[in-house]
Amino acid sequence: MDNRISRRSALKHMGAAIISGAAAVSGLLPLASCGNSKTKRVIFYFTGTGNCLYIARQLAGENTELHSIPQLVKQGKYEFEADEIGIVYPIYGHMPPNMVREFIKKARLKAGYKFAVLTYGARKCDAVEIWDRISRDAGNSFDYINTIVMVDNWLPNFDMNEQIRIDKRIPENLQKITADIERQRHWHQPVTEEERQMHQDFMARSGLNPEEGFLMKSERCFTVTDACISCGICTYVCPRGNYELTSRGVRMSGDCEFCFACIQNCPQKAIRFTRMSEVNPGARYRNEHISLMDLKLANNQKI
Ligand SMILES: Cc1cc2nc3c(=O)[nH]c(=O)nc-3n(C[C@H](O)[C@H](O)[C@H](O)COP(=O)(O)O)c2cc1C
Ligand code: SF4
Ligand code: SF4
Structure with missing residues (x-):
């Protein structure tokens, strides 16, 4: 390609x-x-x-x-x-x-x-x-x-x-x-x-703003499907703290860095990028030397 x-x-x-x-x-x-x-x-x-x-x-x-x-x-x-x-x-x-x-x-x-x-x-x-x-x-x-x-x-x-x-x-x-x-x-x-x-x-x-780079509202970029099991991982790995677990499931809002930590680390592949299609929605990535806990510690905005 x-x-x-x-x-x-x-x-x-x-x-x-x-x-x-x-x-x-x-x-x-x-x-x-x-x-x-x-x-x-x-x-x-x-x-x-x-x-x-x-x-x-x-x-x-x-x-x-x-x-x-x-x-x-x-x-x-x-x-x-x-x-x-x-x-x-x-x-x-x-x-x-x-x-x-x-x-x-x-x-x-x-x-x-x-x-x-x-x-x-x-x-x-x-x-x-x-x-x-x-x-x-x-x-x-x-x-x-x-x-x-x-x-x-x-x-x-x-x-x-x-x-x-x-x-x-x-x-x-x-x-x-x-x-x-x-x-x-x-x-x-x-x-x-x-x-x-x-x-x-x-x-x-x-059409990106050169002074801003990638920045958009997360709720305009991602959706969560019924496959979500409310594990809460997305609420820890987002460096902007955009995700929240509610009694009615996961909610997300706020400025998004486009880092893809949420979509790449969801164990259910329940988060979808809505702005464009993916080459392989069944494939996800995290660096082989980095654990999920490492990413949570790095990005968690709840602490
Ligand atoms: C929104 C976005 C834009 C990207 N733009 C580029 C790019 O312009 N050129 C490129 O070679 N890689 C691009 N990448 C790939 C990342 O720079 C690369 O995978 C990086 O190593 C990810 O680092 P991380 O694992 O620490 O998040 C982009 C990734 C994302 C999510
Ligand atoms: S990481 Fe995925 S499965 Fe877990 S709460 Fe978030 S959307 Fe649901
Ligand atoms: S984890 Fe990254 S891509 Fe996902 S909502 Fe948060 S800032 Fe945006």
């Missing part, structure tokens, strides 16, 4: 309006420890299906604090000081999630070295330059910005069962990024003119 055409044409159908605490994941050890134990590193992450939490953990050393951005926003924590500060987020239409934008605008980050790792699934375009612009405007410029390709969790274009079978060379790519960060490399992954143009075309066709 041609990812470029399929994602773009799918979005077209969405119409013009398309669109640390506890969750510092304390007690969770990085799978591959890196970093000088004396160097204090703070890493922020945003995740819908676990890819970014996995990468954030992999970049964590002995003396690293991992912070979930939805938890920091909820607690109003925006001031951080460390030797090194990193951020890991998924690109949505090559842009950061809305909450990541809001976080970086308010954040006051003091560090000798700042790095950003953006995860994506098929086409990154000028995501690196977009982040450079947004973070610089916020007074939080980053010394190192790189991307890493992972499973693409965008259900309208991708079959999750197919995606997990593709070798995206994650360990090799992660190793290079880890080595770069270890030596505090100052570098932004280059962007081609063609990639810039592809993003411009995408924005024109999708």
